[in-house]
Amino acid sequence: MPTADIAIVDYGMANLRSVQKAFERVGFSADITADPGRIAGAAKVVLPGVGAFRDAIARLRESGLADTIADHVRAGRPFLGICLGMQLIFTRGHEDGLHTGLDLFAGDVVRFPHRPGLKVPHMGWNTLRPTRPDCPLFAGLPADPAVYFVHSYYPVPADRGVVAAESDYPDPFCAVVWKDNVYATQFHPEKSQEVGLTMLKNFARL
């Protein structure tokens, strides 16, 4: 199996095997690791995550992985954030109080509005609407690709230019951001069957 030298950051917030096996399915091995040295040496870094913003950012800081990730991004190497891993790269999270994120992108992570009839979490398969179809993650996707979301919060980037795709619930929200070497998805590509696997393959091939 070819190695794309991918490190999946393990900070105790999820079962990461689902991400690893998705890369394997498209032909790339990936390491699950909590070792800052291994992550610092990796060509590509993936930050998954489920759970609460506050706990996650605290664990990244305590373990020193927050700095490791920031250094990786500054060095211009490919980075992929998934779900909570996307939210963490923004300036601030509003879940259970206000918490400072990694601030790689300026912006806030906010909750879907409390509105009669609007079920939160936003849970299920929703259509992805690329706003920048040239984003390398989207190569080879079918028209109107559907991806799996499960989240109550979503990022609002200060610079709308970083948004690469949106979805609607019922208003448009940011589903993918992309700037230079940094990619992040609010949905779970590893649980989005062919569409998600295609995006992971695209990332591994960068």
Add this chain to the structure above:
Amino acid sequence: MLTKRIIPCLDVDRGRVVKGTNFVGLRDAGDPVEVAKRYDLQGADELVFLDISASHEGRAILLDMVRRVAEQIFMPFTVGGGIRTLEDATQLIQAGAEKVSLNSAAVKTPELIGVVSQKFGRCATVVNIDPRRVRKPRPTNSLERGTVLSSAPSEAGNREAGADTAEWWEVHVNGGRVPTGLEAVEWAKRVEELGAGEIVLTSMDADGTKNGYDLPMLEAVGRAVNIPVVASGGAGSPEHLRRAFEAGADAALAASIFHYNEYSIQETKAYLAARGVPVRVVPVRV
């Protein structure tokens, strides 16, 4: 647009997929790993795996089975059955479940919902509710106000005369064997407050009958909460799923119709799509 999820449900007893009627009379329906793989290839939107044996000795077998199923699928995966503690939930998530589904233990110790939700998030915390229609006095401690079945308006007067004779939905636990005195709509609201991110609502009356979901119950629960509600129990045809979505379900769970190849996932989705239900239609993988 957010689509309605079609979810095959694997009831697993001692390592085999089984299906019964009204929670009894089990029939074999295959190896969980093979069945799960088939549904992933057919484009199912999620897989639910319920361990219905849930014996203590069976726990290690269950974890191994969950691990093997998780290896084969690239869609969301919910596991329930016999979860009594945070440790049980943690083991299942570590074995590859994305969401865990609490049932009996949530009734006995409602705090468990909050504990699991705090650790893994609301998004990973599902509560299964198994109500049955009953006609008996309601324990006064379970309800502040009565919720008379919307399908039985004629009983409103009846209720005035004597509330204890009106039909209501009583939550049952332990595979449907033990009544709890809890009314389903009230319990649904409570589990949302406690931290549940989704409810799987299984009608014990309809389960395995293939006569359709309990639509009035779905409507009542769906209106009462602001988290997704999954219809369960009674699916016999794609039309039953359509009616469940019309009644407000966010997802529909079915077992027999898929296990015994009466309808494929694709046929079901094609039927729904043709009738205006938003579903995810995907080409079949081989």
